[in-house]
Amino acid sequence: MLAMFIETYADPTGTLTLxxxxxxxxxxxxxxxxxPWHVHPCLLTGEFGATDEAATEGFKDAVLGNRLVIAIVRKAxxxxxxxxxxxxxTEADGLPDGEELELRYWNGSRWTSGDPTLPFG
Structure with a gap:
């Protein structure tokens, strides 16, 4: 199934595009x-907004506002x-040998244990 981008946002480091x-x-x-990872607005309603549209905006604002943690896995x-x-x-639990995990925010700053974050998942 083909998809059309409605909105895209490049992070300040040039690494990711939401x-x-x-x-x-x-x-x-x-x-x-x-x-491949993605989420649908219907799964975000309540936590990020009352409607699919509001939840989409709320989730986007939480990512771009450095309130959600991004997991990046690298191999070589x-x-x-x-x-x-x-x-x-616990994101690194079960990570295969040879893979490295980076936990960060949209602006590129690293997440450290104890940082306040919004619940997700």
């Missing part, structure tokens, strides 16, 4: 361009996976 897209059937998803320095994590303390 993408909001709409599939041919009208389904909206939010994720990172070039990577190449990014192989990007997602939002609600459990950064």
């Amino acid at each position: 993408a909001i897209d709409r599939a041919e059937d009208g389904t909206v998803s939010i994720g990172f361009a070039g990577f 320095k190449e990014i192989i996976h990007v997602s939002i994590t609600g459990c950064p303390d």
Whole structure:
């Protein structure tokens, strides 16, 4: 199924692009361009907004506002996976040998245990 980007946002480091897209059937998803992880607004309602549209905006604002933690997995320095994590303390559990995890915010600053974050997941 083909998707069309509605909005894209490049992070200040030039590493990631947050993408909001709409599939041919009208389904909206939010994720990172070039990577399979995504979330649908219907899963964000309540926590990020009362409607799908409000939840999309609320989630986008939380990512861009450095309130959600981004997990980046690299293998041989190449990014192989990007997602939002609600459990950064345990994100590295079970990480295969040869893969490295970076936990950071949209602006590129590193997450450290004890940083305040919004729940997600």
